[in-house]
Amino acid sequence: MNNPPLPLYRLIAILILMSGLNGYGQSPVAVSLANMPDTVIPGGHITLLFDVKSSSPLPDSLREEIQLPEKWRLLSQRRPARTADDRTVRYFYVIGTPATSASGEYQVKFSVNGVATNVPLTIGQIRNVELFVVSQPEFIREGDTLRLTYQLRNSGNNAEKILLKPERGKLDDIPDSLTLEPGAGTNVTVSQIIPVTDNNAWQASSSLSVVMTGGAEPVYSVTSIPVFSSKVRKIDRYFRFPVEVGGTYLSYRYGGRQVTAYQYQATGKGFIDQKERHYIDFTVRGPNQFVFPAVGTYDQYSLDYAWRKRLSVSVGDYVLQLNNLMEFGRFGRGLRVEQQFKKMAYTVFYQKARFFLNQKDSFGGKFLFKINEKADIGVQYASKNVFFHDRRFWSHMTGLAANVHTREFNLESELSAGQAIGKTDYGAFLRLQLSKKWISVTSNVIYAGKHFYGFYNNSRLFNNNIGFNITRKLTIGASNNFSDVNPSLDANLYSVSPKDRSYMGYISFQPDQRNRFFMFYSKAERKDRQQPASFHYSENFSNFSYNLTSKKFTLFYQGRYGYSKNHLAPDGDGRNESFSNQAQPAVRLFPWIWLGGYFEHQHTSKFSASGTIENLFFYGGNARVSIKRNLYASFLYRNNYAPDELYVRRSFVDASVMLDLKRHVFTFSGGRSYIPNLANTDQNTLFFNIRYALRLNVPLGRKKNIGTVKGQLTGFGYRKQGNLIQLGSHKFMTDSTGMFTFEGVAPDRYYLSITQNESGSEGVVPVVRMPMLVDVRADSLKMVEIPFTRTGSIAGRIEFLRAKQNGLSSVLNEKPSVLVKLNGENGNYLTELNDKGEFSFREIRPGNWEISVFIPGTQDRFVVEESSRQLTVETDKTLDLTFRIRPNEKRIHFSERNFEVSVKK
Numbered sequence: 001m002n003n004p005p006l007p008l009y010r011l012i013a014i015l016i017l018m019s020g021l022n023g024y025g026q027s028p029v030a031v032s033l034a035n036m037p038d039t040v041i042p043g044g045h046i047t048l049l050f051d052v053k054s055s056s057p058l059p060d061s062l063r064e065e066i067q068l069p070e071k072w073r074l075l076s077q078r079r080p081a082r083t084a085d086d087r088t089v090r091y092f093y094v095i096g097t098p099a100t101s102a103s104g105e106y107q108v109k110f111s112v113n114g115v116a117t118n119v120p121l122t123i124g125q126i127r128n129v130e131l132f133v134v135s136q137p138e139f140i141r142e143g144d145t146l147r148l149t150y151q152l153r154n155s156g157n158n159a160e161k162i163l164l165k166p167e168r169g170k171l172d173d174i175p176d177s178l179t180l181e182p183g184a185g186t187n188v189t190v191s192q193i194i195p196v197t198d199n200n201a202w203q204a205s206s207s208l209s210v211v212m213t214g215g216a217e218p219v220y221s222v223t224s225i226p227v228f229s230s231k232v233r234k235i236d237r238y239f240r241f242p243v244e245v246g247g248t249y250l251s252y253r254y255g256g257r258q259v260t261a262y263q264y265q266a267t268g269k270g271f272i273d274q275k276e277r278h279y280i281d282f283t284v285r286g287p288n289q290f291v292f293p294a295v296g297t298y299d300q301y302s303l304d305y306a307w308r309k310r311l312s313v314s315v316g317d318y319v320l321q322l323n324n325l326m327e328f329g330r331f332g333r334g335l336r337v338e339q340q341f342k343k344m345a346y347t348v349f350y351q352k353a354r355f356f357l358n359q360k361d362s363f364g365g366k367f368l369f370k371i372n373e374k375a376d377i378g379v380q381y382a383s384k385n386v387f388f389h390d391r392r393f394w395s396h397m398t399g400l401a402a403n404v405h406t407r408e409f410n411l412e413s414e415l416s417a418g419q420a421i422g423k424t425d426y427g428a429f430l431r432l433q434l435s436k437k438w439i440s441v442t443s444n445v446i447y448a449g450k451h452f453y454g455f456y457n458n459s460r461l462f463n464n465n466i467g468f469n470i471t472r473k474l475t476i477g478a479s480n481n482f483s484d485v486n487p488s489l490d491a492n493l494y495s496v497s498p499k500d501r502s503y504m505g506y507i508s509f510q511p512d513q514r515n516r517f518f519m520f521y522s523k524a525e526r527k528d529r530q531q532p533a534s535f536h537y538s539e540n541f542s543n544f545s546y547n548l549t550s551k552k553f554t555l556f557y558q559g560r561y562g563y564s565k566n567h568l569a570p571d572g573d574g575r576n577e578s579f580s581n582q583a584q585p586a587v588r589l590f591p592w593i594w595l596g597g598y599f600e601h602q603h604t605s606k607f608s609a610s611g612t613i614e615n616l617f618f619y620g621g622n623a624r625v626s627i628k629r630n631l632y633a634s635f636l637y638r639n640n641y642a643p644d645e646l647y648v649r650r651s652f653v654d655a656s657v658m659l660d661l662k663r664h665v666f667t668f669s670g671g672r673s674y675i676p677n678l679a680n681t682d683q684n685t686l687f688f689n690i691r692y693a694l695r696l697n698v699p700l701g702r703k704k705n706i707g708t709v710k711g712q713l714t715g716f717g718y719r720k721q722g723n724l725i726q727l728g729s730h731k732f733m734t735d736s737t738g739m740f741t742f743e744g745v746a747p748d749r750y751y752l753s754i755t756q757n758e759s760g761s762e763g764v765v766p767v768v769r770m771p772m773l774v775d776v777r778a779d780s781l782k783m784v785e786i787p788f789t790r791t792g793s794i795a796g797r798i799e800f801l802r803a804k805q806n807g808l809s810s811v812l813n814e815k816p817s818v819l820v821k822l823n824g825e826n827g828n829y830l831t832e833l834n835d836k837g838e839f840s841f842r843e844i845r846p847g848n849w850e851i852s853v854f855i856p857g858t859q860d861r862f863v864v865e866e867s868s869r870q871l872t873v874e875t876d877k878t879l880d881l882t883f884r885i886r887p888n889e890k891r892i893h894f895s896e897r898n899f900e901v902s903v904k905k
Helices: 009-025
Strands: 029-033 045-054 064-067 074-082 088-096 104-112 115-123 131-136 145-154 160-166 177-180 185-193 203-213 219-228 238-256 256-272 276-287 301-307 309-322 332-340 344-353 361-371 373-387 389-403 410-418 423-435 439-448 459-469 474-484 498-510 515-527 536-549 554-567 575-590 593-604 615-627 629-637 650-660 665-672 684-702 707-714 724-727 730-733 739-745 746-754 763-768 772-776 779-791 791-802 819-824 827-833 838-844 848-854 860-866 869-872 880-887 892-893 897-899
Touching: 029 104, 029 115, 045 104, 045 115, 115 724, 131 203, 131 219, 131 827, 145 160, 145 177, 145 203, 177 185, 185 897, 276 332, 332 361, 332 707, 344 772, 361 389, 373 410, 423 665, 423 746, 536 575, 707 746, 707 772, 707 880, 730 739, 730 746, 772 779, 791 869, 827 838, 848 880, 869 880
Parallel strands: 707 779, 791 880
Antiparallel strands: 029 045, 045 088, 064 104, 074 088, 104 115, 131 145, 145 185, 160 177, 160 203, 203 219, 238 256, 238 684, 256 276, 276 301, 301 309, 309 332, 332 344, 344 361, 361 373, 373 389, 389 410, 410 423, 423 439, 439 459, 459 474, 474 498, 498 515, 515 536, 536 554, 554 575, 575 593, 593 615, 615 629, 629 650, 650 665, 665 684, 707 739, 724 730, 724 746, 746 772, 763 779, 791 838, 819 827, 819 848, 848 869, 860 880, 892 897
């Protein structure tokens, strides 16, 4: 008898009851991570252990699931292990991370029967920018453009923003800042023009710095390339002395007079013997046709002679600098003798001043004892025939001096006593400089009494500065200046020192080489020494200045704000607001021209005769031109100067042009200047002059102690005639036997290079590395043999092997970047693979070489089998090579069983 079916509502009720009983009988499940890995390395693997716990026995079948971030892979897992009471189950997983994983936090989710836990894992940051030289020339000639190609690779796991800084030259067709993604690379070419020098052989360096953001250490590469002269010069058998002869036409207006004059001129300096023991420097310029020496060119007849840098003699017109107190700089006519010994030195002189009316004859000298290379002491004496306050008398001075010079500390000190017209007075001088890593101190002191008639008379100077280097970029400090000096300057200098009192505290900040900020607060007083005075004021103000220096633009800005008091004004008891702004921009329009401007506005009362506030505007411009080392020109214009700037001669218009044609030199200069001189009411000068000079190399005799270089190209299979041989700046074409000769070569070190005849030279190279360094000695014959040989080649390929375990089957889906390097005595070469995984080196000199294959950056992820090999390249043969790259296989151990992450080594 069949039972009737249950009603639907009863069936639903039974299912609900059974579900409730089942839920009530099973304890809650807890999922947790048993181990917390450290920071993960990109391309590495992680072992995760998950524990599933319950207060009651767990069923035999559990539904587990693990979710990984994109491109992460499960390399291996172990069968869950249970405890004896079946209340805990442990799951084992080995997870692989992609080599290109960026740094940051990633989530791994593991769940069992719907109960999940999230595990945060951190990929560490790897910053690794690598720089390789891809191509470089074996040598370069002067005047040519040197180009080196570098390969820049980001072997880290984050995008890198980098700044490229070539020390010399410029980057070709690439910005100086760029961003490289992980694993990306780019080629960078640095080009620079090699200057023309007088050297026969030297080394030029090409360098590139890669600066990364975030304070990472920069990457730097420098390469030296041999350089030799490209000039075609005949071998000169004569020893010559360089001389310039010429003439000058001058026209100027001064003091209401128009003056024109002509002068001849001859100059020369150099050694007059081939052993370079006797050196002469002479100037002959005349006749003297000028009333005012600073405006034009005064006559000069001078001869300086030096013997082995030990003895020097000056005859005729010379500048005397005995010491700081007695005679710091005086142009006159006479005789000076100086001689150096190992432990001592002396100077004696006689001179008659030419451009200082208050002094006639003078004589004296000094004796110096050298304690060591860093310290010395001396005794000094000078006598002058002085004309002072309508009296003529002799001033006799004696002094002591001590000097110490080290890398961090410099001290110059003098103490002098002077006797004149029955009175004795004293002078003192001190200059101290201390420079350490965190502090710098500078101090200058000058004292001269009223009856001390040396270079200074009745003078006081106290100048001190102290700076503290808080960091490499930030400096704070303070300084003071008390200046009341009366220097005895020659008439051609036109400088009057105003009285100056100032105190200043400052802050200097230089974040980089292009930018500098300077701020200070100052209290100062300045007074014109001339009568009647054109300025006398005191002020306190704050100052801000900024300097920008770049390759194509420079800018100086200065802003001041404070209060000033005009002491020359009739009612100058009060202080008035004072501020100013100044800007000096300059721009490089082309590589050969700079244009600049000057703009200043002053809002002040310190120059007003009535003490009222004025708005003063100053402006100007300048230009500098330099074209191919042949044409130089400069131009300056200023509309005016503030009175406290006009205590020295100032130029309102100044222009000069020089055309240098090597043997012929043409120079033009002219302008308008202001010269403070009470004797003339018209103190503006207009002048211009034209000068021509002819450069001569006067022969003094045939060269002695010269050498000869002879050589021959040897070998077979190429054309020996018509190969260009260059030795320094000398060139020779080989004959049919491959012979070449250089006769009359000055002793020196030279580079010898070969430019092969294009006909029949394919696949033929010198056996020795070129250019060859050759030492030429006096009275000797240097024989050079340069064997030639046919070249060989190297060709190869890379095979990328897959892992044997399924877990790593996709490791080599993205092949790594591979570089191949060839090293040998005759050069170094670097190349990349083509799209087919092949590489080659063509026209390689026969001999022993070493070839190596490497993967930049993440080398530990892969193994190159026999990565370095020794080779012998043979003539007209091609070596065929194969390198194999496979994953760097590792093994991880779980208890008594092995779970392979990849195939074992």
